[in-house]
Amino acid sequence: MLFGVLTSPAWASSKCQPPFERLQDEFCIHVKVTAPPEGSGLPLKWAEARAECVKLGGDLAVVGRTEKLQAISYYIDKSLPAWASKFIFWAGGQRIGSGPWTWTNGRPVSLKSHVWTPSRPEKTTDNRYTMVVPVDEVYNRRYLLDYREDQAAPAFICEK
Numbered sequence: 388m389l390f391g392v393l394t395s396p397a398w399a400s401s402k403c404q405p406p407f408e409r410l411q412d413e414f415c416i417h418v419k420v421t422a423p424p425e426g427s428g429l430p431l432k433w434a435e436a437r438a439e440c441v442k443l444g445g446d447l448a449v450v451g452r453t454e455k456l457q458a459i460s461y462y463i464d465k466s467l468p469a470w471a472s473k474f475i476f477w478a479g480g481q482r483i484g485s486g487p488w489t490w491t492n493g494r495p496v497s498l499k500s501h502v503w504t505p506s507r508p509e510k511t512t513d514n515r516y517t518m519v520v521p522v523d524e525v526y527n528r529r530y531l532l533d534y535r536e537d538q539a540a541p542a543f544i545c546e547k
Contacts, residue, residue: 403415403547404444404547406419406443407443407445407545407547408462410458410459410462411454411455411458413455414455414546414547415445415546415547416448416459416462416544416545416546416547417440417443417445417544417545417546417547418459418462418463418466418467418476418542418543418544418545419436419439419542419543419544419545420467420470420474420541420542421436421439421541421542421543422541422542423470423541424469424470424473428541429539430539430540430541431477431539431540431543432536432537432538432539433447433477433481433516433534433536433538433540434536436477436540436543437477437479437491439543439545440543440545440546443545443547444547445545445546445547446479446491446492446545446546446547447477447478447479447491447543447544447545447546448478448479448544448545448546449478449479449480449490449491449492449494449546450478450479450480450502450517450519450531450544451480451490451494451496451497451500451502452500452502453500453501453502456502456519456528456529456530456531457528459519459529459544460519460528460529463476463529471521472521473521474521474540474541474542475518475519475520475521475532475540475541475542476518476519476520476540476542476543476544477516477517477518477519477540477542477543477544478517478518478519478531478543478544479491479492479517479546480496480516480517480531480533481514481515481516481517482496482508482514482515482516482533483514484512484513484514485512488508488515496517502530502531503530503531503532504520504530504531504532507530507531507532507533508531508532508533509533513535513536514535514536515533515534515535515536516533516534516535516536517531517532517533517534518531518532518533518534518540519531519544520532
């Protein structure tokens with residue numbers, strides 16, 4: 388029993404290593420902008436963004452819960468106030484061909500979750516990947532959309 392107390396998730400994961408920051412005392416994220424509005428840098432495809440997260444010791448973020456997406460949205464608004472409403476961010480959902488949607492951690496993506504923009508994801512058989520987009524400025528909320536693998540985004544969200 389003592390061993391279980393010493394290795395509990397709260398004790399073992401109370402800190403995040405830079406560049407990751409702790410949110411909701413549950414997870415560590417890092418939001419990376421690769422193509423800021425002033426023109427320096429290039430947008431990345433999903434696989435490139437994922438490779439960058441892996442280099443940092445994480446992976447693209449799993450944002451399957453509304454509360455987590457709202458916490459990440461608030462963090463983006465606070466840390467990137469001038470660009471937050473204009474940027475789209477790669478996240479960790481993927482579907483290869485007509486296979487099931489999965490997160491980068493291997494768990495299934497709920498297609499009935501309220502994190503999706505209505506009428507999404509598209510019902511196609513090409514590879515699709517999730518992006519966090521600013522859809523609803525009235526409620527200061529972001530949603531997930533699905534994009535093709537040849538599309539690029541100026542930013543991505545890593546999780547560790």
